[in-house]
Amino acid sequence: MKQKLRSPLPALEVTSPAFVQGAPMPALYTGYGADISPPLHLMNLTESAVSLAIVLEDLDIPFVPRYTHWLIWNLPPLREVPAHIPPGAVLAQMDGAVQGLGYGKHCYRGPKPPAFVRRAHRYVFSVYALDCHLTIGADSRKAALLHAMEGHVLQRGALMGRYRR
Numbered sequence: 269m270k271q272k273l274r275s276p277l278p279a280l281e282v283t284s285p286a287f288v289q290g291a292p293m294p295a296l297y298t299g300y301g302a303d304i305s306p307p308l309h310l311m312n313l314t315e316s317a318v319s320l321a322i323v324l325e326d327l328d329i330p331f332v333p334r335y336t337h338w339l340i341w342n343l344p345p346l347r348e349v350p351a352h353i354p355p356g357a358v359l360a361q362m363d364g365a366v367q368g369l370g371y372g373k374h375c376y377r378g379p380k381p382p383a384f385v386r387r388a389h390r391y392v393f394s395v396y397a398l399d400c401h402l403t404i405g406a407d408s409r410k411a412a413l414l415h416a417m418e419g420h421v422l423q424r425g426a427l428m429g430r431y432r433r
Contacts, residue, residue: 280397307350309349318398320396321340339370340365368404368410389432394425
């Protein structure tokens with residue numbers, strides 16, 4: 269997503285206690301493990317953020333430039349996004365956060381490359397700090413989410429992990 273940020277805020281730094289930038293992701297957070305979302309820590313998050321959106325994509329699927337595994341938006345602006353965000357389209361326990369249709373489901377779907385894939389895939393968690401709550405429905409896909417975020421992104425950051433079966 270090539271979009272101009274609205275203000276010159278410092279970059280959002282995304283880290284995780286589960287794995288470091290560019291390193292292998294533990295199996296716990298994959299489709300071959302418990303398939304739970306990893307914890308994410310956000311540094312330099314602006315106080316003016318109203319909500320967060322997260323997109324998880326596999327960058328290495330042949331013929332699909334960025335395969336969407338997870339979409340979630342309207343998360344409260346937490347500096348620590350907890351692990352194991354539960355499945356469901358609308359999450360009351362997360363202040364009404366919405367999980368869209370990534371991987372065809374309303375839930376986190378971690379790395380799960382097929383058995384014939386020999387090399388590691390890159391998985392990117394893109395985190396966006398927004399100045400509003402988005403009004404798109406839970407059956408929205410990545411294109412609709414990116415369109416709804418246009419003009420509302422205060423900050424963005426990313427964390428990339430690798431996974432090989």
